[in-house]
Amino acid sequence: MKTLWQHCNVATMANGTYSIIEDAAIVTRDGYIEWIGPRQQLPTGEYGQTHGLEGAWVTPGLIDCHTHTVFGGNRSGEFEQRLQGVSYAEIAAAGGGIASTVRATRAASEEELFASARQRLLCLLRDGVTSVEIKSGYGLSLESERKILRVIRRLGTELPVTVRSTCLAAHALPPEYKDRADDYIEHICNEMLPALAAEGLVDAVDAFCEYLAFSPTQVERVFKVAQQLGLPVKLHAEQLSSLHGSSLAARYQALSADHLEFMTEEDAIAMAASGTVAVLLPGAFYFLRETQLPPMDALRKHGVKIAIASDLNPGTSPGLSLRLMLNMACTLFRMTPEEALAGVTQHAATALGMGETHGSLEPGKVADFVAWNIDRPADLAYWLGGDLDKRVVRSGVDVTL
Ligand code: DI6
Ligand code: FE
Numbered sequence: 001m002k003t004l005w006q007h008c009n010v011a012t013m014a015n016g017t018y019s020i021i022e023d024a025a026i027v028t029r030d031g032y033i034e035w036i037g038p039r040q041q042l043p044t045g046e047y048g049q050t051h052g053l054e055g056a057w058v059t060p061g062l063i064d065c066h067t068h069t070v071f072g073g074n075r076s077g078e079f080e081q082r083l084q085g086v087s088y089a090e091i092a093a094a095g096g097g098i099a100s101t102v103r104a105t106r107a108a109s110e111e112e113l114f115a116s117a118r119q120r121l122l123c124l125l126r127d128g129v130t131s132v133e134i135k136s137g138y139g140l141s142l143e144s145e146r147k148i149l150r151v152i153r154r155l156g157t158e159l160p161v162t163v164r165s166t167c168l169a170a171h172a173l174p175p176e177y178k179d180r181a182d183d184y185i186e187h188i189c190n191e192m193l194p195a196l197a198a199e200g201l202v203d204a205v206d207a208f209c210e211y212l213a214f215s216p217t218q219v220e221r222v223f224k225v226a227q228q229l230g231l232p233v234k235l236h237a238e239q240l241s242s243l244h245g246s247s248l249a250a251r252y253q254a255l256s257a258d259h260l261e262f263m264t265e266e267d268a269i270a271m272a273a274s275g276t277v278a279v280l281l282p283g284a285f286y287f288l289r290e291t292q293l294p295p296m297d298a299l300r301k302h303g304v305k306i307a308i309a310s311d312l313n314p315g316t317s318p319g320l321s322l323r324l325m326l327n328m329a330c331t332l333f334r335m336t337p338e339e340a341l342a343g344v345t346q347h348a349a350t351a352l353g354m355g356e357t358h359g360s361l362e363p364g365k366v367a368d369f370v371a372w373n374i375d376r377p378a379d380l381a382y383w384l385g386g387d388l389d390k391r392v393v394r395s396g397v398d399v400t401l
Contacts, residue, residue, distance in 0.1 A: 001048035002029045003396060006039055008053035009394050011377045012361040013060050016305065016342035018377055019360075026058070028367040031395035036361055051370045051398075053391070059380070060350050060361055061130025061342065061368035061394065063348035066279050066309035067259050067386045068168075069124075069155075070117040070148045071138045073104030075314045088288055088316065089240070089333050092212055098138070098172040099153070101314050105138040105148065113151045120312060123320035125161055126387055126401050130368040130394050132161055133309075135236035137168030140184075141176075145169050149201035160392075162368075164352050165232060167196055170207035170222050176365035185218045189225040190385055192326055197229045204255060204353070205229075208236040208267065209245030211228035216248050223252045232353055238263040239284070251273040256307065256351040261290060265298040272302040277351035279307045282328035296333055306335070308343035323388070326381040367396040 006025040010020045025042045027035040035043065036379045061311035078091050078100070091097050117134075126131060134152045139145040149165055156163030179185035196202050203228035207219045212349065214222075219235065226233050232255050237245030239259035246257035257263075257271060258279035271278060280300050284290070299306055308329045313316035319325060326340040335343070349359025355365050373389035374380065380388075392400045 002027055002034065002045060004050045005053055005058075005371075005393075006042075006050070006269050008056045008058045008371060010036065010058045010361055011341065012036065013342055013345040014360045016053055016346045018338050018341070018362050024058070026361070026369070028396040031367055031397075032365050033361060033363055033365050035363060045341070056371035056391070057377055058361070058369050058371045059376050059377065060343065060345040061370055061392065062128045062322050063131040063346045063352065063359060064124055064129050064310050064312070064344070065133050065256070065307050065348040065351040066281060066311050067134050068096070068122050068137060068311070068313035069122075069131055069132070069134045070113055070136070070151050071101050071105050071314050072108035072113060073101060073114070074318070075100065078315065090213055095316055098386065100175065101138045102140055103170065106144045110147050110151060114154055117151060117155060120320060120401065121159060123398040124310070124312070124322060125159065125392075127209040127321050127323050128370040128372070128388075128390060128392060129322055130161060130370070130392065131164070131349070131352070131354065131358055133166055134162040135166040135168040136338065137171030137206070139176035140169065140172065144194060145192060146196060146199070146201065149196060153201060160394050161278055162358070164203045164354070165201060166204045166206045167193065167202045168206040168208070169193070170219065172208065172213055177349050179216065181218060184315050184327055185214065185221050189221055193222070193225050193229060197231060202231060204232045204234055206234045206236065209243055209248070210236070210239060211243070212330065216243055217246055217347065219245060220248060223248075227252065234258065234351075235296075237269065246271055250276045251366050258309070259284065260294045261285065261292045263295060265295065265302075268302045268304055272304045275305075277305045277307050277347055279351050280329060280333060281309055281311040281317060282332050283319035284311045285332060286328055287323075294333060296335070297371050305345040305347040305350055306339065306343050308340055309348065321385040322384040323380055323383065327384055330381050337378035340381050341377060367393060
């Protein structure tokens with residue numbers, strides 16, 4: 001059945017630019033966009049349904065390409081400590097940080113994890129998100145990583161959102177492997193990844209490459225196994241220091257390298273060559289009161305695609321609004337509202353390996369879009385959060401919450 005959507009303006013975001021069509025019409029069929037263009041040029045046809053969008057601005061459904069939505073507990077106590085001057089690294093060294101969330105996540109039942117993650121994910125969906133990536137990484141054992149990944153899969157079946165699941169077993173060293181990081185990496189490579197992949201729970205593999213997490217050599221072992229399993233890789237790189245993890249990621253044709261405040265121009269050149277997307281996380285930059293900016297000039301100069309994500313996690317970015325991240329990308333990183341919007345649509349789709357089917361409004365793509373009651377596309381990066389009036393369409397079906 002064909003459906004016609006009309007009386008709207010569209011920012012198609014084709015090729016990562018607004019690519020505006022004024023007074024547009026969109027024809028959807030079986031969940032895909034069949035035709036899109038100026039209403040005047042609409043081919044004659046029969047429509048099962050016609051929707052008037054009352055002059056709304058239509059954009060692709062927003063894509064949050066980096067989140068850690070599933071975890072137990074929260075860390076507002078550590079937030080208070082950090083405000084008194086204790087650093088993130090000091091808290092981590094004292095057994096807090098990621099380790100405290102790991103304890104809470106291991107203790108939580110699958111049902112509890114699902115219920116709390118569902119609430120957080122609903123916040124993202126109410127903000128116009130139609131696709132999201134969710135990482136494991138607060139379990140750090142085969143059973144508890146499996147528990148998280150199962151919750152991630154269930155979120156994708158029970159909520160109106162396309163979910164990509166990423167295994168981040170190499171997020172931190174679990175306490176039972178204290179001082180034995182290489183042994184934990186072996187366990188990930190020999191037991192965890194093969195088992196979780198065989199169970200169909202993993203779409204991509206990530207790791208945290210940092211002096212307080214894993215070295216480039218250890219990350220490379222994980223990447224090699226991911227490659228053997230046919231899984232694409234991503235990497236948390238250059239967040240707190242420069243280990244050239246982003247260049248390593250590029251060597252493995254990573255979908256993305258994320259954070260990147262401390263990356264160099266050489267890293268940017270390597271990422272451009274491999275088509276690895278730079279995922280910037282302004283919520284973590286803001287929440288950690290980081291002062292080192294990602295090298296925007298180098299990223300632009302070498303044509304690296306830039307995505308923006310919430311990094312939704314309990315320690316460094318308790319961010320429940322992807323649109324708030326658009327504003328932060330503009331105010332903190334000096335991105336334009338157009339670049340920022342491309343960063344949560346076309347480039348975010350590419351960062352998830354979904355760039356051919358999602359991220360822009362073009363014939364043949366999945367009909368995921370949001371009709372916003374706003375004056376101009378820049379309004380999406382202008383308002384600081386809030387619940388904007390909108391209609392959300394996923395695979396051609398109105399799923400407005
Ligand atoms: N970088 C981050 O910002 C998050 N994970 C990562 O590798 C922080 C995770 C946390 O503090 O719980
Ligand atoms: Fe992260």
